[in-house]
Amino acid sequence: MDATDDSSTIRVGLIGYGLAGSVFHAPLIAATEGLALDTIVTSSPERQRQARAEFPDVRLVDSADQLWDRADELDLIVIASPNRTHVPLARAALEAGLPTVVDKPLAATAAEAEELAALAEARGLLLTVFQNRRWDNDFRTLRKLLAEGALGEVQRFESRFERWRPRLKGGWRESGDPAEVGGLLYDLGSHLVDQALTLFGPVESVYAEVDMRRPGAQTDDDTFIALTHTTGVRSHLWMSATTAQLGPRFRVLGSESGYVKYGLDPQEAALREGLRPGDPSAEWGAEPEGDWGRLGAGESPTTGGGAPVETLPGDYPAYYAAVAAALRDGTPPPVTAAEAAATLHVLEAARVAAAERRTVRIEVPA
Numbered sequence: 001m002d003a004t005d006d007s008s009t010i011r012v013g014l015i016g017y018g019l020a021g022s023v024f025h026a027p028l029i030a031a032t033e034g035l036a037l038d039t040i041v042t043s044s045p046e047r048q049r050q051a052r053a054e055f056p057d058v059r060l061v062d063s064a065d066q067l068w069d070r071a072d073e074l075d076l077i078v079i080a081s082p083n084r085t086h087v088p089l090a091r092a093a094l095e096a097g098l099p100t101v102v103d104k105p106l107a108a109t110a111a112e113a114e115e116l117a118a119l120a121e122a123r124g125l126l127l128t129v130f131q132n133r134r135w136d137n138d139f140r141t142l143r144k145l146l147a148e149g150a151l152g153e154v155q156r157f158e159s160r161f162e163r164w165r166p167r168l169k170g171g172w173r174e175s176g177d178p179a180e181v182g183g184l185l186y187d188l189g190s191h192l193v194d195q196a197l198t199l200f201g202p203v204e205s206v207y208a209e210v211d212m213r214r215p216g217a218q219t220d221d222d223t224f225i226a227l228t229h230t231t232g233v234r235s236h237l238w239m240s241a242t243t244a245q246l247g248p249r250f251r252v253l254g255s256e257s258g259y260v261k262y263g264l265d266p267q268e269a270a271l272r273e274g275l276r277p278g279d280p281s282a283e284w285g286a287e288p289e290g291d292w293g294r295l296g297a298g299e300s301p302t303t304g305g306g307a308p309v310e311t312l313p314g315d316y317p318a319y320y321a322a323v324a325a326a327l328r329d330g331t332p333p334p335v336t337a338a339e340a341a342a343t344l345h346v347l348e349a350a351r352v353a354a355a356e357r358r359t360v361r362i363e364v365p366a
Helices: 019-030 045-054 083-095 110-123 137-148 188-200 267-272 317-329 337-356
Strands: 010-015 035-041 059-061 076-079 100-103 127-130 154-162 203-211 222-229 234-240 250-254 258-261 293-296 307-309
Touching: 010 019, 010 317, 019 035, 019 045, 019 076, 019 100, 019 127, 019 267, 019 317, 035 317, 045 059, 076 083, 083 100, 083 110, 110 127, 110 337, 127 317, 127 337, 137 188, 137 250, 137 258, 137 293, 154 188, 188 222, 188 234, 188 337, 203 337, 222 337
Parallel strands: 010 035, 010 076, 035 059, 076 100, 100 127, 154 234
Antiparallel strands: 154 250, 203 222, 222 234, 250 258, 258 293, 293 307
């Protein structure tokens, strides 16, 4: 069905069809009731062929300017292009009167994020950031455990996105040009910090170690951040492409118990393989019992200690379902621009802390 056939359908223009656009945004938009992928913007002939094969009824254009010329035919813009383009494209979309989703990070600086937030508020438009890792299976499970008080008073939160990629892949994500906003601090760190703030609230101080380990590396590929939250919880966050032995995804220590979880949420791998939410061949976002985390005290989960905790299914589709509800019903967006700015304040402080080898304090609004 053509995206314009139903006046109640939210017509989406997607900018970018690289990893973020083709693997995450396009499939999730297409799977969301009430959303219709109307137009894809990519100047790459190869990616245009890929998009045409996967979404034969979608319009293909090679410039975002062609979206602004048709602003009255669209209801939502999704920006999944390289980081350096996020701010100018989001500004253009909002100035065209279009609600906007931006892949993380929203901007290179918190100040730019706050400027975009102010523009969206002044125009009365939705501005939200794609922080899909809030709907990871392990994160959803941890939130449930915390809500139930299963760990007692949380004292330390350890979270990792570690990989073993000893050779550079190239591309803008590994560029040393600051304008590209590359490196793991702003890539994986955007997820890790967002999760920590979502769970434990504002941060009052930041310590960081930011390193370039691989030969020829131009930007950070092995980074550690330590956060002290105003609640007293300490978050220790690792992001690395040079980890030969991977640590647990989560280790969360409380006054009564601890939760340890290894492995990654399966949704990204499923999307990369071409599976889609609603596919009858498997329960979306579910993982086998052998991958469940463990909850206990005084025992080692690596030797079977603690009790297994069933992992809730991952639910990336919930993000765009919430976007659709926000546009249709006026409910709160799934992630706010203010939350994205708070994450960027922490990432900026981490960069300063590492460069100056000191702990940086963050002023927390009263």
